[in-house]
Amino acid sequence: MSARPNTAVETAAAADSAAPVESADPCCAAPLPVLGQDVTVPLVTGGEVTYAALDYAASAPALQRVWDDVAAYAPYYGSVHRGAGYLSQLSTDLFENSRATVAEFLDCRPGDQVVFTRSTTDSLNLLAQVVPAGCEVFVFETEHHASLLPWRDAHVTYLDAPRTPQQAVETLERALADRDPHGPALVCVTGASNVTGELWPVRELAAAAHAHGARIVLDAAQLAPHHPVSVRELDVDWVAFSGHKLYAPFGSGVLAGRADWLQDSEPYLAGGGASRKVARRADGGVDVEWHTTSARHEAGSPNVIGVYSIASACKALTEAGFDSLVARERHLIAKVREGLAEVPEVRVLSLFGDDAPRVGVISFVVEGWNSSHFAAALSAEYGIGVRDGLFCAHPLVRTLLGSDPQDPGECGAPEAAPGERSLNAIRVSFGAGTPDEHVERFVGAVKELVRDGAQWKYRTEDGRCVPDRG
Secondary structure (H helix, E strand, O other): OOHHHHHHHHHHHOOHHHOOOOOOOHHHOOOOOEOOOOOEEEOOOOOEEEOEEOEOOOOOOOEHHHHHHHHHHHHHOOOOOOOOOHHHHHHHHHHHHHHHHHHHHOOOOOOOEEEEEOOHHHHHHHHHHHOOOOOEEEEEOOOOHHHHOOOOOOEEEEEOOOOOHHHHHHHHHHHHHOOOOOOOEEEEEEOEOOOOOEEOOHHHHHHHHHHOOOEEEEEOOOOOOOOOOOHHHHOOOEEEEEHHHOOOOOOOEEEEEOOHHHHHOOOOOOOOOOEEEEEEOOOOOEEEEEOOOHHHHOOOOOOHHHHHHHHHHHHHHHHHOHHHHHHHHHHHHHHHHHHHHOOOOEEEOOOOOOOOOEOOEEEEEEOOOOHHHHHHHHHHHHOEEOEEEOOOOHHHHHHHHOOOOOOOOOOOOOOOOOOOOOOOEEEEEOOOOOOHHHHHHHHHHHHHHHHHOOOOOEEEEOOEEEEOOO
């Protein structure tokens, strides 16, 4: 990049508003500045309150640093790879430099490819398309639907939910031992559960996969925003994650890892950018030579701003220091878990037990409450945004709730009136931008709602519990 736009971007990245406040104690460090920290929302009971965004596991707010970087680049925006003009060349450099930044963030190996996609779901669907014919895929029932569902053309073995990390490894080893050792196989596993927040034994699962001749892809959507992810140290073959959970907006994602399956397959999308040469044949058809680089699976005009926002977020988290971020998050997790433990009616959902290491994602149910009703009251009466439902992980939540795996349910709240039992849960999630006050207000609101009940009347509308303003 030339000096002018690079200086603008670097100036934005170094702005005081984008840097955390220094603290000798990482647990007491200030949260990273994010967009929306001063947004106020109305309460049904009257007045307004600063919004407490506690739904990071769905989409984290954008870091101020990311927004500033994007704003600094926006005047120089141009289409990449195909233009002779200055802005196009500059944008191409920025796009490819972003690829290098992501590869460094993930500690990729020499020869690994970084492919930019729309999301984690898109990344795993891309990988599902390139697996060799006859590939066996092994997936725990505890996975997000993005990991459970893409493998339409493969033979899939769904593994029962383990109750300890060691049981997860043993379950996988038994399943792999029974497979045809001569055919291709792939294991798909999460790094951190989007329901319980619990960390999975990724390195041990990777070792088990490789010992049986299988490959492994890591769904890092919930892990990458909270912990460092090293492809090399974890020894995974691929890793997938989303920008919108990594404090970067604009609908972008990443699939990074081994190049061979990616190069040996047909492009994910056919079109410009994926092709090197296209020529007519005498019979009227066309011959196509596809790229062997990441471009093979990036047909069309890419989301340059989305890609740059991911790279900016990677830099911001790295510079903030994961040691400090992890320590502060553990401080917030302890606040929430200790507060919820004081309410006998609350049951926190867990696979591996209370002592299992986790990220800032906690799901729970409240005795006597429909979860949609409880979440609606948190929003309408306290200005607190959480999520309720089955979190696009239906088999896992049903297992944790002890319901029949065949029971119906939706990603949102099922049709249940306030007070009725529902087959869903409440999820609170937080991260690098969460102030202590938000989790303290949440804990206080939970205690008040359980003790005093809701102050407002609610009704069911389109499957969701909403305030009755009638």
